[in-house]
Each structure stands twice: as structure tokens, then as C-alpha cells.
Amino acid sequence: MFAWLKQKLGLKRLFASSDQDPTIPLPTKSLDKKILYLKRQFRESPDIIIRELNIGFNGEIRAILLFVDGLVDKEALEVRVIQPLIQEEYFKNIIGTNLSPLEAITNHLILSTELKIENELYRAVERVMQGETALLIDGFQDTLVLGHRRFATRAIEEPDTERTTQGPRLGFVENLRINTSLLRRIIATPNLALEMTSIGVVTKTDICIAYVKGIARPELLDEVKRRLKSSKIDGLLSSGIISELIGDSPHSPFPTIGVSERPDKVASKILEGRIAIIVNGTPFVLTVPHLFIEHFQVPSDYCSPWIMQSSLRLLRFVAFLLSIFTVPSYVALTSFHHELLPNYLAYSFAAARMSTPFSAFVEALILSLFFEILREAGIRMPGAVGGAVNIVGALVIGDAAVNAGLVGAPMVISIALTAIANFIIPSLFEPATFLRYFYLLLVGLLGFYGLVYGIIVTLLYLTSLYSFGIPYLSPISPLIPKEMADTFVRLPIWMRVFRPRQFAVDKKRADFRLTHLNNDQGENH
Amino acid sequence: MKLKLTLILLILIVVFGTGCWSSYELEDLALVSAVGIDYEDNKYYLTIQIIRPEKIAQTSSENVTTTIYTSGATIFDAIRNASSYLSHKLYWGYLQIAIFSEDSLDKGLAVLTDCFIRDFEVRPIISIAVTEKKARELLKAKVALEDISGEGLNALFVTKQSLGKYVHTRFKEVTVSLSNEGKDFACTLLGTRDVEDETFIEVKGTSLFRRETFVGNIDTLTSRGLLWLMGQIEGGLIVIENSEVESATLEITSASTKIKTKVENSKVSYEVNIKVVSNLGEQTGAIDPTIPKHWTNLTTAQAHHVQKEAAKALATIRELGSDPVGFGRLLRAFHPSIWFEIRDNWLEFYQTVPITINVNSTLMTSGMNLGSVTIYGSLD
Numbered sequence: 001m002f003a004w005l006k007q008k009l010g011l012k013r014l015f016a017s018s019d020q021d022p023t024i025p026l027p028t029k030s031l032d033k034k035i036l037y038l039k040r041q042f043r044e045s046p047d048i049i050i051r052e053l054n055i056g057f058n059g060e061i062r063a064i065l066l067f068v069d070g071l072v073d074k075e076a077l078e079v080r081v082i083q084p085l086i087q088e089e090y091f092k093n094i095i096g097t098n099l100s101p102l103e104a105i106t107n108h109l110i111l112s113t114e115l116k117i118e119n120e121l122y123r124a125v126e127r128v129m130q131g132e133t134a135l136l137i138d139g140f141q142d143t144l145v146l147g148h149r150r151f152a153t154r155a156i157e158e159p160d161t162e163r164t165t166q167g168p169r170l171g172f173v174e175n176l177r178i179n180t181s182l183l184r185r186i187i188a189t190p191n192l193a194l195e196m197t198s199i200g201v202v203t204k205t206d207i208c209i210a211y212v213k214g215i216a217r218p219e220l221l222d223e224v225k226r227r228l229k230s231s232k233i234d235g236l237l238s239s240g241i242i243s244e245l246i247g248d249s250p251h252s253p254f255p256t257i258g259v260s261e262r263p264d265k266v267a268s269k270i271l272e273g274r275i276a277i278i279v280n281g282t283p284f285v286l287t288v289p290h291l292f293i294e295h296f297q298v299p300s301d302y303c304s305p306w307i308m309q310s311s312l313r314l315l316r317f318v319a320f321l322l323s324i325f326t327v328p329s330y331v332a333l334t335s336f337h338h339e340l341l342p343n344y345l346a347y348s349f350a351a352a353r354m355s356t357p358f359s360a361f362v363e364a365l366i367l368s369l370f371f372e373i374l375r376e377a378g379i380r381m382p383g384a385v386g387g388a389v390n391i392v393g394a395l396v397i398g399d400a401a402v403n404a405g406l407v408g409a410p411m412v413i414s415i416a417l418t419a420i421a422n423f424i425i426p427s428l429f430e431p432a433t434f435l436r437y438f439y440l441l442l443v444g445l446l447g448f449y450g451l452v453y454g455i456i457v458t459l460l461y462l463t464s465l466y467s468f469g470i471p472y473l474s475p476i477s478p479l480i481p482k483e484m485a486d487t488f489v490r491l492p493i494w495m496r497v498f499r500p501r502q503f504a505v506d507k508k509r510a511d512f513r514l515t516h517l518n519n520d521q522g523e524n525h
Numbered sequence: 526m527k528l529k530l531t532l533i534l535l536i537l538i539v540v541f542g543t544g545c546w547s548s549y550e551l552e553d554l555a556l557v558s559a560v561g562i563d564y565e566d567n568k569y570y571l572t573i574q575i576i577r578p579e580k581i582a583q584t585s586s587e588n589v590t591t592t593i594y595t596s597g598a599t600i601f602d603a604i605r606n607a608s609s610y611l612s613h614k615l616y617w618g619y620l621q622i623a624i625f626s627e628d629s630l631d632k633g634l635a636v637l638t639d640c641f642i643r644d645f646e647v648r649p650i651i652s653i654a655v656t657e658k659k660a661r662e663l664l665k666a667k668v669a670l671e672d673i674s675g676e677g678l679n680a681l682f683v684t685k686q687s688l689g690k691y692v693h694t695r696f697k698e699v700t701v702s703l704s705n706e707g708k709d710f711a712c713t714l715l716g717t718r719d720v721e722d723e724t725f726i727e728v729k730g731t732s733l734f735r736r737e738t739f740v741g742n743i744d745t746l747t748s749r750g751l752l753w754l755m756g757q758i759e760g761g762l763i764v765i766e767n768s769e770v771e772s773a774t775l776e777i778t779s780a781s782t783k784i785k786t787k788v789e790n791s792k793v794s795y796e797v798n799i800k801v802v803s804n805l806g807e808q809t810g811a812i813d814p815t816i817p818k819h820w821t822n823l824t825t826a827q828a829h830h831v832q833k834e835a836a837k838a839l840a841t842i843r844e845l846g847s848d849p850v851g852f853g854r855l856l857r858a859f860h861p862s863i864w865f866e867i868r869d870n871w872l873e874f875y876q877t878v879p880i881t882i883n884v885n886s887t888l889m890t891s892g893m894n895l896g897s898v899t900i901y902g903s904l905d
Contacts, residue, residue: 334551339618339646343676344581346551346619351582353552360550441536447548 031062031138034121038066041125048128055085055137061101062138066124071131073150080111081135081146102140110135114147126204153178159261159283161426166303168264176206176280182263183210183278187270191215197228205236206280210266215273217503223468224275224288239279239286246288248466253434255427256467258290265299273504289467289503291474293487295428296320301490310489316424317488323421323432326414327364328439328451334360336447352408361444363407367415368437370397375419470502552578554616558590559675561660562600562637564629570596571603572661573615574675581672589672592664600640617646621675623653623696624715626660627739634710634737638699649697652682654713655732657742666717666724674726681728682713689752689761689777690745692731692849703737706868707854709847710734711751714742733847735872740845743838750838753799753831754850754882756782763803765826773814775827776806778889784852786859793863795852795880801831805891815891828886835882843876852880 028034035050042048047069055061065081084090085105094104106115114132118124124134124143131149156178159171172179180194191213198204207228211221224246231245243257244250258274260266261283266276269287277286296316301309333341334349341349356363374393381389397415401407422432435458442450465472475483482498485491497509561572573593580589593611597603607615625637641647656663664674671677682693694712702710716729731748733740743751752758758780766772785796805814805823812819842849853871857864867874 335548338549338551338554338616339648343619343621346556347576347578347581349578350551350554350556351578353550354579356552445535 029139029141031064031136034136035064037121038064038125051082053082053085055101055105056091064136065133066128066136067133067148068128068131071149071151072133073148076148076150077133077146080148081133084109084111102137102142105135105137106144110144110146112146112148116145118143118145129204130206156182162260162262162265162299164298164300164303167299168262170263171261172263172266172278172283172285174281174283176208176278179263179278179283179285180208180210183267183270183276186263186267187212192270195225197225199228199231199233199242200236201232201234203235203237207236207242208278208280210270210276210278211274212270215271215499215504216275217273217505220273220289220468220503221275224277228277236279236281238282239277239284242277242279243286248468252465253431254292254462254465254472255431256290256465256472258287258294259284259427260287261285262299268299268302272499289470291467291470292462292472293476295425297486297490302493306490306492310491313490314488319421319424320428320432323418323424324435324439325451326418326421327368327411327436328443329448330410330414331360331364331440332443332448332451336443349408349410352410355405356408357405358407360411361440363411364415364440367397367401367407367411368440370401371415371419372433468503470500474502475500549614549616553613555611555613556619557615557617558619558673559622559624559664559678560620561624561626561656561664562629563626563660564632568596568598569600569603569629570594570661571600571607572664573604573607574664574673575615576619576673587672590674594661600637604640617644618648620647620651621679623651624660624663625653625655626663627655627657629660630655630739634699634734634739635703636737638696642696642700647696649700650695652679652693652695652713653699654678654715655739655742656715657729658716663715663717663726666726668726678715678726681726689749689758690730691728691748692751692755692757702734705854707848707857707864708851709736709849711847711849733842733845733849735845735847740847743841746834747838747841750834750836751842751849753780753782753835754784754797754838756780756799758782758801762806763801763827763830765823765830767826768810771812771819771822771826772810773805773823774807774809775803775823775888777801777803784850784855786855788860788863791863793856793860793874793878795855795878797835797880797882798885799831799835799882800885800887801827802887802889803827804889808891808894820888824886824888827888828884831884831886832882835884839880839882846872846876848875852878 035052038050042050049065049067049069051065051067053063053065055063063085065077067077090109094108097104099108106117116127118127118134119142121136121143124136124145127145128134131151133146133148135144135146137144153175154173156173157171158169170182172182184192184194189212193209193211193213195209197207197209199207209221209224209228227246228242231242233241233245236242239259243255243259246257248256258269260269266285266287270276274287274289277288279286296313298316301313303309334353338346353360358366370393374389374397377389378386378393398412402409402412418436422429425432435454438458439451439454442454444450446453462473463471463477471478474480476487480501483500485496485498490496499509556576556578557573558576559574561574563570563572571594573595575591575593577589577591580587593607595603595607597606604615623638623641629637638653641651642649666674668674668677668681671680691713692711694710699710702708711731711733713728714730714732716727717724718727719725728745730742730744731751732742749758749761758777761777763775763777764772765775780799780801782800783798785798787794787796808814814820814823852875853864856867
């Protein structure tokens with residue numbers, strides 16, 4: 001007991017001695033003291049390299065380079081930093097001038113493109129942790145921070161989650177800087193603002209707020225910044241955490257923050273006046289405000305003629321409704337409202353249900369559960385066993401369950417239809433599943449009567465939702481006729497001249513009509 | 526906590542409780558397809574045809590229906606008595622047809638149909654038919670090509686369009702006829718026909734009523750005349766046989782009837798204007814119908830034919846004292862003061878009031894052939 005306590009206390013003391021608070025300023029010009037501090041700090045970190053140098057003809061000035069192995073471009077460091085600092089031939093230009101050593105080093109010797117001077121050592125160390133290189137010179141309190149990052153990144157690929165038939169095949173990657181460059185490549189205007197901040201007490205994850213000055217509403221921008229600033233968290237590992245931290249209704253099954261992996265999609269949102277939040281380390285970029293209608297807008301909508309794409313969008317609405325209502329309706333029809341079925345459909349439903357022991361409601365629960373388990377298994381299982389799971393799923397659910405008389409064939413059909421329809425809009429998968437079970441429960445109690453109550457409750461709830469102050473269902477409720485051009489149908493581009501007025505300052509888009517080019521006035525620019 | 530407990534209880538009840546309000550699983554219901562009503566010895570005898578869905582699912586099986594027989598002091602009583610030996614609850618939502626035997630019609634239309642009209646499960650669009658035989662025997666007969674005779678009869682009524690030889694009515698028309706003066710109820714008359722060793726159900730004509738009393742039946746040809754008067758002809762054939770040379774079969778494409786009431790010096794008369802449009806469907810005579818003279822003759826022959834049919838039917842229904850056309854209702858609508866005067870001796874008035882029938886006949890096309898296809902030389 002005492003031994004254990006002693007050990008515990010001993011450990012505590014050990015920690016206390018080893019961990020200095022890294023943020024305490026170290027006001028010293030002595031390199032030795034700094035080296036001592038750094039060596040103690042990084043005793044357990046062999047990947048942090050402290051390279052000692054002697055600068056000058058006779059090595060009068062001592063300095064160290066501090067960097068993380070694996071995050072920096074060592075070759076560039078050797079050629080552009082170390083070589084000029086220690087080889088005599090480079091000093092020819094500065095001999096005889098009365099430059100201070102710091103000035104001489106920054107202005108005449110180091111060949112880095114990125115160079116900053118940090119006052120506090122701990123700030124420089126933070127930069128080093130993110131892949132930059134610190135140059136500490138004896139006799140100076142300031143630290144030079146050089147940007148020579150190079151680390152393993154994924155190649156830019158087409159995102160797996162949002163495929164399109166037409167349109168760009170670029171996708172965001174984990175690296176923030178590459179992501180901002182992808183955005184900048186699409187929106188090549190000086191008005192594209194990429195404000196940097198960081199979240200995470202420990203991880204200090206970089207976050208970039210992207211918007212176009214003059215289009216995005218300043219109030220909205222302030223609100224986004226306020227919410228980001230007030231979110232305190234240890235480590236930020238994915239953008240999902242941000243959306244949970246700054247979202248309007250964290251308990252809602254409906255997402256109020258948009259997620260996309262496609263630079264073109266995010267760029268179009270930014271151009272509508274939305275604000276994008278890019279988190280370092282995750283390819284999923286957030287956009288706010290996020291409205292319900294955005295789930296039904298996909299990039300390929302804008303790549304081919306509007307009539308076809310409008311009907312496809314209507315199809316998406318139908319599929320969404322089917323994915324929610326098929327199973328509850330089947331239960332209601334077979335258990336409560338038989339008179340609504342056409343005769344022969346009723347006979348075949350009745351025939352299918354004759355051999356099954358459970359009520360339609362229990363049958364629906366059993367099959368839904370089967371499906372959810374299969375789906376969950378399918379997401380995370382290794383590709384090699386995928387085929388096996390598929391076969392088992394198809395046999396168990398599709399065939400054996402019916403043959404064994406556990407469930408009826410019409411129920412299998414409705415579950416299958418639900419499953420397929422559900423994947424037409426992947427971003428609404430979770431709300432649709434939630435609503436389906438909610439309605440199923442109500443239908444099991446009260447039939448269509450319960451379903452109607454459920455729909456009323458859902459609509460009331462949806463109208464009460466907001467995303468960063470914008471009603472979730474707008475522009476349908478509240479109705480904004482001018483902005484309806486891209487809701488249920490996608491009208492041709494010259495009819496969609498208005499940006500959402502609720503979050504865009506500059507409401508009118510550039511005029512697409514060619515007539516304005518002819519009279520050469522350019523008044524709409 | 527309390528809320529959570531209630532919620533969990535609620536879910537458990539939904540899952541394991543069987544007694545949800547008005548919830549019946551489809552397979553636990555006995556789906557009634559047709560019902561026949563007989564009345565003998567102060568008792569109602571019901572023949573109820575129940576569908577067996579599991580047999581329908583097996584494609585090559587027979588006996589897709591089960592017929593049960595039950596009896597009671599009233600129709601509702603008889604239906605309830607069926608529960609004494611039926612494991613499933615009778616469900617009337619899919620009822621297709623109710624067949625009343627002539628014996629039962631003595632009880633009066635209102636009494637017979639009340640139970641069906643009052644019950645919420647029976648739809649108001651259910652067909653009504655009368656049979657001269659026993660309803661239980663009629664329901665033993667088959668409908669050609671159909672396994673379920675209830676469904677089959679319903680399908681049969683749909684094809685009436687191209688036949689136009691019987692009146693088809695539903696429960697909702699009973700309600701309308703009984704609750705409004707001036708129009709009497711009429712419905713299909715069903716019988717059987719023996720073909721080789723099988724018995725099939727066949728339409729025999731129309732049954733006529735005066736208010737709620739059954740007055741008699743008319744055959745299919747007279748029924749057609751009645752349909753002309755009622756303006757319910759949607760199709761059918763007109764066979765003209767004036768002479769060996771002038772004979773043809775005309776196919777009706779459209780027809781309409783307008784009845785006018787005329788009052789001159791407080792004398793009431795009716796004018797029935799029938800408009801018929803048809804195509805030449807079959808040329809059986811030796812003339813070329815496309816010659817304008819012959820074409821006009823055919824058109825006139827058609828008018829005469831329709832006029833004759835309608836006049837015959839009119840005579841019959843006036844004799845029986847039934848007014849399914851609604852002459853009384855027209856008078857009530859356009860000359861209410863006269864209607865209320867003669868209302869008490871309506872029958873006498875109806876049988877004597879002058880009614881003229883005019884036919885406007887049109888012959889549109891001669892089909893795919895311009896002349897008649899005959900052997901060379903037989904035309905003059």
C-alpha cells in the first residue's frame with residue numbers, strides 16, 4: 001500500500017521535474033541555456049534533431065538548427081541553409097560591411113523563401129513541431145524560422161464519397177496547404193480570404209476559414225470566428241469534431257453543417273456566400289450555413305442540360321421519401337388500412353403473410369435490423385471478405401428468411417427498396433434511417449394516423465432548425481421565390497442570378513446573358 | 526427517468542402487445558369476394574365467397590375460394606353467425622358483388638341493402654345483381670376465365686361498354702334512388718348457362734324496381750332500349766336487316782341522350798332526343814355502302830332501329846310502372862309545381878304521359894375498306 005503510494009508520488013515528482021511549462025518565456029541570449037532547455041524538453045523525442053553549427057570564417061558564431069526528422073526537406077536544408085552558413089566562399093559579399101550578424105544571415109546568406117523571426121522560443125518550437133526549421137544563433141534572443149517542409153502526402157485523387165459522371169476529378173487531401181491551393185486554383189481572385197487559426201490545446205491543429213470578401217456576410221463571418229474561438233478541446237482529429245462543436249443543434253439527426261471532399265463543390269458554396277472551414281489533417285471541408293436543400297444538390301447537376309438534371313433531382317426527392325416511407329407504409333397497409341390496397345395486391349400480400357409467424361411490425365423490425373447489421377459490417381470489413389458477407393446477406397435476407405417462413409417476400413422487397421433509395425443521398429442516410437424507425441414505431445401503434453402525426457412533428461422540428469442563423473428549410477420555408485431556381489428543379493444558369501440573400505452581401509451573381517457583352521457596358525461586373 | 530421508463534414500456538407494448546386499436550394483420554382476415562342473399566322460411570341465408578390468398582399465390586391451384594353458408598334473422602345477424610365456425614374475422618373491404626335472389630326481394634330493397642350501406646367496410650361502389658335462381662346456386666357457377674367469381678363478375682361489368690345490353694348499378698345508386706323521388710332503381714339480372722358439363726354465370730338482362738318493390742325483369746334486347754333512354758350506351762352493335770341487299774352491322778362509337786320536358790296549357794309531354802354516331806363494322810348485304818344514296822339509307826335505317834328499340838323498352842317499363850330513366854325527376858327538377866300536383870298519382874300519369882323519341886343518326890366511316898369487297902360482277 002505504502003509502496004504503491006510512494007511509487008505514485010515518486011512518479012508525480014518525476015513528471016513535475018521533467019515537464020517545464022513550455023510556454024514560459026525564456027528570456028535569454030545564451031545559446032547554451034537554450035540548448036539545455038531544448039535537450040531537456042526533447043529528451044524522449046529522438047526524431048527532433050539539434051544540429052550545431054559554427055558560422056563565419058573561423059567559426060566565431062555558434063548556432064543550432066532545430067527541426068523534426070521526417071517533416072523537413074533535408075536536402076534543401078543542406079544546400080540552402082547549412083552550406084551558405086559554414087562555407088567561406090559565401091561570405092565574400094559581406095566582408096567589410098558593417099551589417100549585424102543577424103541581418104547578414106537573414107538578408108545575405110540563407111536562401112529560404114519562407115523566413116520569419118520569432119521573438120519567443122516556445123513559439124518557434126511550435127512552428128518546428130509543424131515541420132518548419134528553427135535557427136538559433138548565440139547572442140540573439142530572436143529565432144529564425146525557416147520553411148522547408150516536406151512530408152509524405154497522399155496524391156490528389158477523385159473523392160470516393162462523392163463521385164460524379166462529369167466535372168472535375170479533384171479531391172481534397174489531408175494537407176491544409178494543398179487544400180487551400182486547390183481552392184485558390186478555382187477561385188483566382190485576391191478577394192478570396194484564407195484566414196488561419198488553430199484549435200486544440202494539445203494538437204494545435206491549423207484551421208483555415210475560407211470565404212470571398214464582398215460576397216460573404218461579415219456578421220456570418222464574425223459568428224463563425226466567435227464559435228471557433230469559443231470551442232475548447234484537447235485534440236482536433238477530424239472536421240466532424242468541429243461540426244459537433246460549432247453546430248447549431250448538436251442533438252439533431254439532421255446535419256446543419258455541410259461536408260464535402262470536392263474543391264469544386266466547396267468553391268461553388270463559397271461563391272454563393274458561404275464560409276468554408278478547412279481543418280488540417282482531414283480531407284473533409286466544412287461549409288456553413290448548410291441548408292436542407294443542399295443535400296439534394298450534387299455537382300453533376302450543373303454539368304448537363306437542366307431538364308434532365310431537374311428530373312433527376314426530383315427523382316432524388318422521390319427516393320428520399322421512399323427510403324423513409326416504404327416500410328412504415330407497408331406495415332400500415334397490412335395491419336391497419338387494408339381497404340387502401342387494390343384487390344389483387346391485397347391477395348398477394350395476404351398470401352405472403354400467411355406463412356409468417358410475426359406481425360408486420362415485428363417483421364419490419366427484424367429485417368431492418370438484419371439490413372443495418374449487414375451495412376455496418378460492409379463499411380468496415382476488409383475487401384477480401386466482402387464477397388462472403390454479400391453472399392451470406394443475399395442468401396440469409398433475400399432467400400432463406402422467406403423460405404424459412406420468418407418474413408414475407410413483400411417485406412424483403414420494401415427493405416431492399418429502402419436500402420437502395422437510401423444510398424441515393426448518402427449525406428441524408430442517418431436522418432432517413434432515424435426517421436424510418438421513428439415512423440415505424442408510430443405506425444406500429446396507430447397506423448397511418450400515427451404516421452401523419454410523425455410527419456407533422458418532423459416538419460415542425462425541421463422548420464425550427466437553424467444553421468448559423470439561417471432557417472434550415474429556406475428558401476422553401478420561409479418561401480423566397482427568387483431563390484427557388486435551384487431547389488426542386490435546377491433552372492438554367494441564366495435564371496439563377498440571385499445568390500441566397502440571407503448570407504450573401506452581393507445578392508446578384510455576374511450576369512450570364514450574352515447581350516450585355518454586346519453593348520459593351522460591363523455594368524454588371 | 527419516469528419518461529424513459531414510459532417510453533421503454535411503450536416500445537415493449539408495441540412490439541409484444543397484439544391489441545393495437547383497430548389493427549388486424551391482413552392474413553388474419555377472411556377476405557369476402559362475393560355474397561349471395563336468399564330468403565326462405567323467415568330466415569336469411571347468406572352464401573359468402575371467401576378468397577384464399579395462399580391458393581392464389583400457387584399459380585396452378587384450384588379452389589382459390591371457399592364458400593360458406595350461414596343464416597340468421599337479419600342479414601347482419603347471419604353474418605355474425607358465421608363467426609361461430611369461422612376462425613378468421615370476415616373482412617368486407619374487398620367485396621365485389623352482392624347478389625339477391627328474387628325470393629328475397631319481397632323484403633324490399635331498403636331492408637336488404639341497409640346493412641351493406643351502413644357498414645363502413647363495404648364500399649359504396651359494390652355492384653348489385655339479382656338472380657331468378659337461388660343465390661347460393663348462382664355462386665356455385667363459374668365465370669369464364671376467372672377463378673374468383675366475384676372478381677370475374679366485376680371484370681364482366683367492365684366489358685359492358687362494348688356490349689351495352691344490361692344496366693349495371695352499385696350500392697351508392699340504391700341510396701340515391703331510395704332517398705330521392707322520381708327515379709327508380711334497376712340492376713343487372715344474372716343467370717346461368719350450361720356449356721357442356723360446366724355451368725357459367727351469364728347476364729340475362731335487367732331487373733326493375735318501383736321505389737323499393739321489385740316489379741319484373743326485362744331481357745337483354747329490351748335492356749338496350751332502356752339504356753338508350755337512360756343515355757348509358759357507350760358502345761355496342763346495331764344490326765340492320767332491312768332486306769337481303771341492305772344489311773350491315775354498325776359499331777356505335779358514341780351516343781348521348783337528352784330528355785326535354787314540355788308543358789303546354791298545363792299538359793306535360795316529354796321529348797327524348799337520342800344522338801348516335803357509328804361506323805360501318807360489317808357489310809353483309811350486296812350493295813356498295815359508300816354510294817351516297819346507300820349511305821343515307823343505312824343512316825336512316827340506324828335511326829329507325831334505335832327508335833324502335835327505345836320505343837319498345839319505353840312501353841315495357843311504362844307497363845311495369847318502373848321509372849329507371851328518371852322522367853319523374855326531370856319533372857320535379859324543371860316543373861316542381863306540376864310534380865307536386867301529380868306526385869300522388871304518378872304511376873297513372875307516367876303510364877299515359879306522351880313521350881316522343883327522336884333519333885339523330887350519323888354514320889362516320891366505312892372502316893378500312895372503301896367499298897364492299899365482293900366477287901367481281903356481283904355489283905350493279
